[in-house]
Amino acid sequence: MDEIIKVAKSVLGNGYEAGKEVAQSALNQLNQRSPSLALLFSSAGYDQKELLRGITEVLPNVPMVGCSGEGVICSDTGSDEGSTAVTLMLFSGKGLSLYPLIAKGLKKNSYRCGEEIAKSVNELPNNGMDTLLLFPDSMTANTTEILDALEKELKRSVMILGGTSGDMMKFKQTFQYYNGEVFEDVLVALYITGKYNIDYLVSHGCEEIGLEQVATKTEANKIVEIDGRPAWECFREYLPGNPEEFKAEDAFHLCLGELHHLEKTCNDQLIIRMPVGLDKKRGAVQFSVEIPEGSAIHFTRRDPQVIAQKVIQAFKELLDRNKGKKPLVVFQFDCAGRGRVLYGNNFNQEVIRPLQAMLDPNVPWIGFHTYGEIAPLCGKTFFHNFTAVIGIIFE
Numbered sequence: 001m002d003e004i005i006k007v008a009k010s011v012l013g014n015g016y017e018a019g020k021e022v023a024q025s026a027l028n029q030l031n032q033r034s035p036s037l038a039l040l041f042s043s044a045g046y047d048q049k050e051l052l053r054g055i056t057e058v059l060p061n062v063p064m065v066g067c068s069g070e071g072v073i074c075s076d077t078g079s080d081e082g083s084t085a086v087t088l089m090l091f092s093g094k095g096l097s098l099y100p101l102i103a104k105g106l107k108k109n110s111y112r113c114g115e116e117i118a119k120s121v122n123e124l125p126n127n128g129m130d131t132l133l134l135f136p137d138s139m140t141a142n143t144t145e146i147l148d149a150l151e152k153e154l155k156r157s158v159m160i161l162g163g164t165s166g167d168m169m170k171f172k173q174t175f176q177y178y179n180g181e182v183f184e185d186v187l188v189a190l191y192i193t194g195k196y197n198i199d200y201l202v203s204h205g206c207e208e209i210g211l212e213q214v215a216t217k218t219e220a221n222k223i224v225e226i227d228g229r230p231a232w233e234c235f236r237e238y239l240p241g242n243p244e245e246f247k248a249e250d251a252f253h254l255c256l257g258e259l260h261h262l263e264k265t266c267n268d269q270l271i272i273r274m275p276v277g278l279d280k281k282r283g284a285v286q287f288s289v290e291i292p293e294g295s296a297i298h299f300t301r302r303d304p305q306v307i308a309q310k311v312i313q314a315f316k317e318l319l320d321r322n323k324g325k326k327p328l329v330v331f332q333f334d335c336a337g338r339g340r341v342l343y344g345n346n347f348n349q350e351v352i353r354p355l356q357a358m359l360d361p362n363v364p365w366i367g368f369h370t371y372g373e374i375a376p377l378c379g380k381t382f383f384h385n386f387t388a389v390i391g392i393i394f395e
Helices: 015-028 048-058 110-123 143-153 231-236 305-318 340-356
Strands: 003-010 039-044 064-069 071-074 078-080 086-093 096-104 129-136 159-163 176-177 181-183 186-194 197-203 206-214 217-219 222-226 254-259 271-273 275-280 284-287 296-302 327-335 367-371 373-377 380-384 388-394
Touching: 003 015, 003 071, 003 327, 015 048, 015 086, 039 048, 039 071, 039 367, 048 064, 048 181, 064 096, 064 129, 064 186, 064 367, 071 086, 078 340, 086 096, 086 367, 096 110, 096 176, 110 129, 110 143, 110 186, 129 143, 129 197, 143 380, 159 197, 159 327, 159 367, 159 388, 176 186, 197 305, 197 373, 206 254, 206 271, 222 231, 231 275, 231 284, 254 275, 271 296, 271 380, 296 305, 305 340, 305 388, 327 373, 373 388
Parallel strands: 039 064, 129 159, 327 367
Antiparallel strands: 003 086, 039 086, 064 176, 071 078, 071 367, 096 186, 129 186, 159 373, 176 181, 197 388, 206 296, 217 222, 222 284, 254 271, 254 296, 275 284, 327 388, 373 380
């Protein structure tokens, strides 16, 4: 395949200088070939406009797409959740056709944004396999509506992967990048078509506790009752000390698994849902997505050792079922709650290094720590929490 892909990273503290450095470093690796697209992920600690100014000074008129994350992931250095870290991937060649897309106004109408992206994809050429990488603003998107629109409006089979943008665990303001400019409240996407193969994994590592229960009363993104009891009352039973408030650190260990009985052949049908708030007066627990009334649910706990073991095993299985195929590029969208908040300074050692060691070190690898992950499960695309999504494009 006539496609060269290179990755670079900068941790310079000044946004403009970091942008220039990461862009020039990636460009130098192309050996005077012209880049066809830049994929960009950055921490939110930079002056975002200055960061993009530095990049576009080196890469004028190069199509670009990406977003901010709680941290970045790339070849060589693995995961970096520092306040100033940026990674950039450049594509060059004719093996892949790459199209950056944007839809504005997520807060006002996320469904319409999904429709706009679907319409754009439907009008683009189809050269074989089709993949759509999604990067919505996590602060304003209703990801459920985006995915519903794509499912309804796309007129071809498209693999959908991605993650929502982040901002160093402040949950206030995230950023999306499109053709050299910084945006908020938008859905940006990268449509990839060509003669390639793609495979992916979804791994959360959460273990079920207690019996299967039912969300007997819900309102939008709140569970009001579980098995006829106030939802918060049920949560408290699994938290030490019978607390009065739900703390952020509790959400990193206790969350819900929404059960989807889609296919009997699918082994992992648990979609992890992270609680993000409490309506104490009503005893309702709030989540980042809508959970339909009548949903079967399980309380789950997370164990760092189990999480690492499961994603490493899943990656090995992904490679085993694609033996004989040459990996062209790896995309990793890993929850912000699976990095240093869970592993401290050992996330690279425990997770990233064992994964990257299974591939040739020259295979380009890029991604970021998200506020929510997007990937199919049993044939249907879902929004996930506390999950790793890793996709590999093979020649």
